[in-house]
Amino acid sequence: MEGSEVVRAWVDGWVVSRGAAPPVVEPWGYTIDVGLAKHPSRHVFGVTDAGALEGDVRKVAASVTGADVWLKVFDAPGRVAAWLGPEWWLDPEDGFLMTVPLARSAAEGVAVPEGYRLRTWTRGGVIRAMVTTGDGSWAARGQIAPTGRTAVADQIETSPDHRRRGLGSLVMRTLSTAAFEQGAEVGVLAGTVEGRALYESLGWRVESLLTSARRKGPDES
Structure with a gap:
């Protein structure tokens, strides 16, 4: 593109x-x-x-x-x-500004870490993913909006108390797969310095x- x-x-x-x-x-x-x-x-x-x-x-x-x-x-x-x-x-x-090719395989082999729960839902054309602890406390979240061939990942966050446990990767892979299943081929996002390392580890590249x-x-x- x-x-x-x-x-x-x-x-x-x-x-x-x-x-x-x-x-x-x-x-x-x-x-x-x-x-x-x-x-x-x-x-x-x-x-x-x-x-x-x-x-x-x-x-x-x-x-x-x-x-x-x-x-x-x-x-x-x-x-x-x-x-x-x-x-x-x-x-x-x-x-x-970053992009990645989307694929169904993004979420293959990605397990929810012990002690956490993952929930996804769609509302108003936006797919959301939330990770909570066993007692329901928020640990990580994110959303993605497919608009045809492309889908924009947005508001990807992990609680400071739950970082370095693979939750950011879990959220991103879950959202990417869900967008692909709705027909999107390319993921797009605007990331920060803090988020760049995570995104690049998942195959995203800086445009x-x-x-x-x-x-x-x-x-x-």
């Missing part, structure tokens, strides 16, 4: 996963109404790496005056930071760096 195709796949799956409004296509990418108090909307640039133009980023950033509106640019933070003014908070951690920025509120310096 070309970089712009991966971005569009991520946008389409993300809005389903989060229950956001359908994306509005812009000359430079997409505008998405999210509808949260601390995340009313976001602007996502539709190209990766050198395709992100400084002039476009500066123009869109300058047009934003509302607090907590986000920008997503698929390029290195060190490059994008110079294009944004002091009114923008820049996430200090790199993000990564592009991701810069995230948020318009500061009036009380922020």
Whole structure:
């Protein structure tokens, strides 16, 4: 898939996963109404790496005056930071746009560790997986939104008290297999530095760096 195709796949799956409004296509990418108090909307640039133009980023950033509106640019933070003014908070951690071929075999041979329980369900086109302890306490979770040929994995989390026990792999393999069984062929996600090692161990590869920025509120310096 070309970089712009991966971005569009991520946008389409993300809005389903989060229950956001359908994306509005812009000359430079997409505008998405999210509808949260601390995340009313976001602007996502539709190209990766050198395709992100400084002039476009500066123009869109300058047009934003509302607090907590986000920008997503698929390029290195060190490059994008110079294009944004002091009114923008820049996430200090790199993000990564990643993909993987999906296969039914992803979950083969993966057992639920002793002392844990796995539950999956689908609601509103989103497949969810949750791992709990024997007493029902939350240990790990994640979700994936198939949208045709691609499926976006989202909100993959493991409790700090339950890490390094294979629960993240269990969730990812379960979701990937479920999406494949619904016809998806390629998985897409936007990951963090912390999650990258897990995803790469499962065959995911980095397609592009991701810069995230948020318009500061009036009380922020």
